[in-house]
Amino acid sequence: MLCKHSMLGPALLRRCGLLTAFSCLALTAVAQQPTEPYLDPSLPVTTRANDLVARMTLDEKIAQMQNDAPAIPRLHVAAYNWWNEALHGVARSGYATVFPQAIGLAATWDAGLMRRIGDVVSIEARAKYNQALRENNHDIFYGLTLWSPNINIDRDPRWGRGQETFGEDPFLTGRLGSAYVRGLQGDDPHYLRTAATAKHFAVHSGPESDRHTFDATVSPHDLQDTYLPAFRALVVDARVAGVMCAYNSLDGSPACSSDLLMQQTLRRDWHFTGYTVSDCNAITDIAVGHRFSADMPHAAAAAVKAGTDMSCGNEYAALSQASKLGLVNEAQLNATLHDLFLIRFRLGMFDPPASVPFNRIPVSDNDSSGHASLALKAAEDSIVLLKNVRDALPLSGRALHLAVVGPNAASLASLEGNYNAVPSHPVTPLAALQADLPGRITYAQGSSFVEGYPVPVPETLLTSIAGGRRVTGLRAEYFAGKSFSGKPTLSRIDRNIDFDWNGASPAAGMDAHAFSVRWTGTITPPSTGTLEFGFSLSHCSTCFDAESIRVWLDGKAVYNFDHPATKGRHAPTPRFTMAFKDTRAHALRIEYVHDSPHFGAGLTFEWLPPATALRKQAVAAARSSDVVIAFLGLSPNLEGEEMPVHVEGFSGGDRTSIDLPATQQQLTAELAATGKPVILVLMNGGAIALGDAALQASAILEAWYPGEAGGAAIANTLLGRSNPSAKLPVTFYASTSQLPPFGSYAMQQRTYRYFTGQPLYRFGDGLSFTHFTFADLHPADTSLQAGASLPFDINVSNTGPRAGDAVIEAYLMPVSEEAATAAPISLVGFWKIHLDARETRAQHLRIDPRQLSVVAPDGQRRIVKGRYRLVVGGSQPGGSSETLSAEFSITGNLDLPR
Numbered sequence: 001m002l003c004k005h006s007m008l009g010p011a012l013l014r015r016c017g018l019l020t021a022f023s024c025l026a027l028t029a030v031a032q033q034p035t036e037p038y039l040d041p042s043l044p045v046t047t048r049a050n051d052l053v054a055r056m057t058l059d060e061k062i063a064q065m066q067n068d069a070p071a072i073p074r075l076h077v078a079a080y081n082w083w084n085e086a087l088h089g090v091a092r093s094g095y096a097t098v099f100p101q102a103i104g105l106a107a108t109w110d111a112g113l114m115r116r117i118g119d120v121v122s123i124e125a126r127a128k129y130n131q132a133l134r135e136n137n138h139d140i141f142y143g144l145t146l147w148s149p150n151i152n153i154d155r156d157p158r159w160g161r162g163q164e165t166f167g168e169d170p171f172l173t174g175r176l177g178s179a180y181v182r183g184l185q186g187d188d189p190h191y192l193r194t195a196a197t198a199k200h201f202a203v204h205s206g207p208e209s210d211r212h213t214f215d216a217t218v219s220p221h222d223l224q225d226t227y228l229p230a231f232r233a234l235v236v237d238a239r240v241a242g243v244m245c246a247y248n249s250l251d252g253s254p255a256c257s258s259d260l261l262m263q264q265t266l267r268r269d270w271h272f273t274g275y276t277v278s279d280c281n282a283i284t285d286i287a288v289g290h291r292f293s294a295d296m297p298h299a300a301a302a303a304v305k306a307g308t309d310m311s312c313g314n315e316y317a318a319l320s321q322a323s324k325l326g327l328v329n330e331a332q333l334n335a336t337l338h339d340l341f342l343i344r345f346r347l348g349m350f351d352p353p354a355s356v357p358f359n360r361i362p363v364s365d366n367d368s369s370g371h372a373s374l375a376l377k378a379a380e381d382s383i384v385l386l387k388n389v390r391d392a393l394p395l396s397g398r399a400l401h402l403a404v405v406g407p408n409a410a411s412l413a414s415l416e417g418n419y420n421a422v423p424s425h426p427v428t429p430l431a432a433l434q435a436d437l438p439g440r441i442t443y444a445q446g447s448s449f450v451e452g453y454p455v456p457v458p459e460t461l462l463t464s465i466a467g468g469r470r471v472t473g474l475r476a477e478y479f480a481g482k483s484f485s486g487k488p489t490l491s492r493i494d495r496n497i498d499f500d501w502n503g504a505s506p507a508a509g510m511d512a513h514a515f516s517v518r519w520t521g522t523i524t525p526p527s528t529g530t531l532e533f534g535f536s537l538s539h540c541s542t543c544f545d546a547e548s549i550r551v552w553l554d555g556k557a558v559y560n561f562d563h564p565a566t567k568g569r570h571a572p573t574p575r576f577t578m579a580f581k582d583t584r585a586h587a588l589r590i591e592y593v594h595d596s597p598h599f600g601a602g603l604t605f606e607w608l609p610p611a612t613a614l615r616k617q618a619v620a621a622a623r624s625s626d627v628v629i630a631f632l633g634l635s636p637n638l639e640g641e642e643m644p645v646h647v648e649g650f651s652g653g654d655r656t657s658i659d660l661p662a663t664q665q666q667l668t669a670e671l672a673a674t675g676k677p678v679i680l681v682l683m684n685g686g687a688i689a690l691g692d693a694a695l696q697a698s699a700i701l702e703a704w705y706p707g708e709a710g711g712a713a714i715a716n717t718l719l720g721r722s723n724p725s726a727k728l729p730v731t732f733y734a735s736t737s738q739l740p741p742f743g744s745y746a747m748q749q750r751t752y753r754y755f756t757g758q759p760l761y762r763f764g765d766g767l768s769f770t771h772f773t774f775a776d777l778h779p780a781d782t783s784l785q786a787g788a789s790l791p792f793d794i795n796v797s798n799t800g801p802r803a804g805d806a807v808i809e810a811y812l813m814p815v816s817e818e819a820a821t822a823a824p825i826s827l828v829g830f831w832k833i834h835l836d837a838r839e840t841r842a843q844h845l846r847i848d849p850r851q852l853s854v855v856a857p858d859g860q861r862r863i864v865k866g867r868y869r870l871v872v873g874g875s876q877p878g879g880s881s882e883t884l885s886a887e888f889s890i891t892g893n894l895d896l897p898r
Contacts, residue, residue: 007271039076041351048350049341052077053334057392058323059335064340065309065316067277068140079138080343082277083312086146086184086194088117088707089421090124090366093141094512097124097371097708098426101417102150103685104382104704106166106729107766109807110832111179117378118183120371122194126358127366129169134597139598144347146184147197147244147277148419151177152204153231154730155750158742159206160639160653162418163685167729168751168763171851181238183621186358191348193358197242198234200279202229202261204246207742208642209652216248216745220859221821223494224898226747232898234271241274241343245308247282247289254286257299265408269898271661275339276309277486283308283315302325309336323873335389362648367424372709379713381805384702385724385767386732386880392677392698394720394769395627402437403621405671406428406631406664407455408683412498412604417685417705418636422502425708429631429681430459431495432711436719442625444673446618447611449635450661453647454534454575454606457523458496460617463585464521466493474521474588480510482593484518494519497590497605500538504601506793512601516593522585523553524576526613534575535561536584536637538602548593549603553578575608590758601842613716615667622674625754629718630671632664632693636705640685657736658689665693674730683716687732689760702728723769723803727875732761752824752876764827765880770800774808774873777884786863786894791845794872794884798835810847811871814854815887818866822854825876853896863894 037043040054053061055075063070063076071079086092088099099105099117113831125144132142151173166173179200187191203216203223218227234240243266245256255261256278266272286292286299293299296318300311304319305328324327348356385393395402408414410430416423434441447457464475473495477488490507497519505512525531535549551559559576580586594601622628638645643653649661659665669692671678677698682688694700701724703714716722731752733739733772734757738757740749747754752763771798780791796806810829814822828851835841847870853863867889874881 004535008285031444039350041355044341045340045345048345049338051566056332056337058330059320061337062316062319063329065311065319065333065336066314067310067312076350080344080349081138081140081143082145082310083140083280084143084146085141085419086121086125086148087150087419088417090128091141091419091421092502093128094422095367095424096128096421097367097375098416098421098423099375099378100382100710101163101420101685101705101708102165103154103163103167103729104706105378106172106176106602107384107702107726108378108381109172109729109830110381112832113177113381114176114179115183116374118180119186121359122184122186124366124371125194126361127363130359130361130802131363139578144192145195145197145343147199147242148184149177149180149196151234152200153226153230153751155205155226155745155747156739156740156742157658157684157687157730157733158655160208160655161206161641162730163636163639164419165278167318168731169729169753169827170229170740172729172830175830177230177237181234181240185241188357191356191358192241192343192346195241195343195347197244197277198231198240199244200246201243201255201266202233202246203250203745204248206654207652208654211247211741211801213640214743215252215290217251218745219857221855221857222745222747224859224861225823225855226285228265234820235266235270235272238690243272243274243276245276245278245282245853247279247285248291249292254282254290254292256282256308257286257302257306258416259306265898267307273802274722275343275832276307278303278308278311278313280312281315283313291486297322297325297327303333304328304336309339372425375707378708378714379675379706380716380722381707382704382706382726383713383717383724384726384728384765385699385765385769386702386761386765386768387697387700389698392679393718396720400626401440401442401624402433403618403625403628403676404433404441404443404616404631405621405628407445407447407449408631408633408635408681409443409445410458410496410498411456411635412500413637414459414573414633414635414683414705415707415710416500416636417707418640422500422504423708424504427709427711429711429714432715433629433718436715442621444614444617444621445609446614447663447667448609449638449664450647450649451611451663452608453638453645454536454608456496456498457533457605457607461523461525461860462496462521462588463524464493474519474590477518478507478510479516479518482514482516482595484516484591485533489645497603499602499604501601502538502610506601511762513597514595515601516591519588519590521588523588524585525580525583526617527582527610528582529610530577530579532577532608533611534606536604536606537600538604546595548591550591551576552589567664611663615670618667619670619674619825622671622676625676628666628671628674628676628678629681630678631681631683632660632668633682633688634686636685654742655686658687658739659736660688660690665691668693668696679718687730689733689735694760701783720769723804724766725768725807727807727809728758728761729763729766730757731755731763732762734758754827755886762876762879766807766875767880768800770798770802770804772804772806772835772874773797773799773879774882774884777870777872777886779870779886779888782888784852784888784890786865786890786892787849789849790870790888791844792847792870792872792886793842793844795840795842796833796835797840798837801837804825805832805834807843807874808843809873809875810845812847812852813869814866815869815873816866817856819864819868821856825871828852850896852890859898861896861898863890863896865890865893
């Protein structure tokens, strides 16, 4: 902040705990009234941005074009890091509200809810930013330029980052993404609350292992019909402040140096006036990965000339050499700087603090109880009921004993997803059910996610003494400092060791930079022999942290890990073994020390479990219970961004098979063989082909990675306190064999719009504990002139015994040959309404003209004369709910802007 670099006296410096780069200058206004135009809030922001840029040296300009922009004290420019994450909560900067992963939010099919979530996320980002400036903290992840949402189309379920998207449909993605952007940016007429950034532009959806070299070959039709509409919606309709260009090339040109994307489409077709940033190190890929440019100066110049304003990374330092070589001129740099500082002015960074309403947001508005309530609602509304034979759910009103099994029953990572905020009070499904049904839960981990991959050590192995009796979990002592000296700041029982403290303190009064924890108790192995254990850290792999972990078994040291603070890649924590000659309880002590100037704490105690022993425990639990709840699926430790994971079915963050992993299939089969009803609860980011498990289950819930309140939301749904209303935002294919080659970006046989096979579950599927019917579909006119909207009326009834939310889905299907290039079916509208039991409501709805258009082979979007079918109901035709249809015609043709 400015105060750090000021020449003001000590008294004034003590008063500089304010909020903007302008603040310290304002304190001395009497002594020296600023006259620079860029500091005059009454002038247009474009004038102010141009004035400020004109005062910078060439070196200063180049430094400001990199995400970690340094301060320029003489110009009252504070240091600022543009890299901040807020995919489903403010990430990597301490505790914040954690909403369901983006794919789960998409399953709500609720644009209004998305707007409310965007509001909360931006309020929390402002709260953190305001507090950070009070502490003179300009670090990464504490700023206001949020690199979210990810609106790439999830064209293939093998892509590990599909969880970050709003699904496979361009219209659904555009509507939900626009609502989130409006929430993030707010509706103040003068200031942005935060600046949203749509990513990754464009045609980016795997494979992860090839993303730095991959050239996506896409037809003009598919580009305009599938890959660009959501970006257009965010730019043209929601006026998103930023756009991030992708790693991959498009038709031979790297995305960040693509004239087609960055100039023709973004600037000329869509009239975008915000800022653009490369994906991190994507400028390097222009030279190194794609070999499009000879070296870094040429790559940096190519990106600037194409319209990429900022490099995430330090690649734009090469612009100094590029300028000397005449590859780029200062006028081009000025244009990029104008874009960047325009955003900072719109965020109020150069205005008197009192004039920016968002500066008054207190830190207490972060991670508040009200925000937690919204996270619970979002999690409940994201759960999709896919199967419910003979009303197996809900379980309310029944005095049942439940067997809770599966690797996702008690996994923190599977609540969080990726690009996640840090939850202060996460609730796993197991913990929620134990709290709701005390004494009626038998838990068994049952299996790992996939053979050969570690999972957290379950609470069933761990015990300690508390209050004179043996309890589940380990006694934990938390110390402020690194030496385990003095009285613990906090003592408690931790049921297992699975914690995320990234940027956060484990307890009040403890320094998040340096603390230590001792866990003591016993461990009881499920079988004899040598078992493999280890630890994983919850934060980034390139931190500067010093971590120390020590383990004693029966008083003997069995593991000693010290990782000094070093500049470079943080190596994975090595594995170790513990040998057990019996299955009795053995004394266990674990000590963890965290020492880091950059926070990043968190620890998970893991093991490679004996598969047979775990299944036996789960089957025994099932036999002694009335109903089995099996928490299966995937983990964000297996599917995600460019990951060093290579086990059966998974490679580099992507999946090589979409089948439910074999060890989970075997567990399901053995549970079903007990004859007890089996309820499957899936937690995953990508769609899963369930195979026989889909037949063996009495009911199936898809819960995604549901956020901090996910366990409570699942329990509420299982027990009937919440009525599911969510719909699938992706197709669940029956098998991997139904998918085209992963590397092909052609849309044939991809997504519900072009897939002609029989899926396991359709896009738009989702049941309820009540029943909705649809009647009296009437378009206002059966003949439209091209360019007119399509109003229609329909009656929706809740014929069941309980209140619920109905999603009305509207699809367009071409009938006549004039629209032969259109997708066979496309979502063109969706609405969510609440209906009490036995209530009927008449709805007057409207389809926008653009949704009645088709894309020609050359990429031109137009409304085409001919006959069409409007299909409206609770699913696609042939899906999980009834639908009605009505035909109408369009007369005339009308070309639409791209």
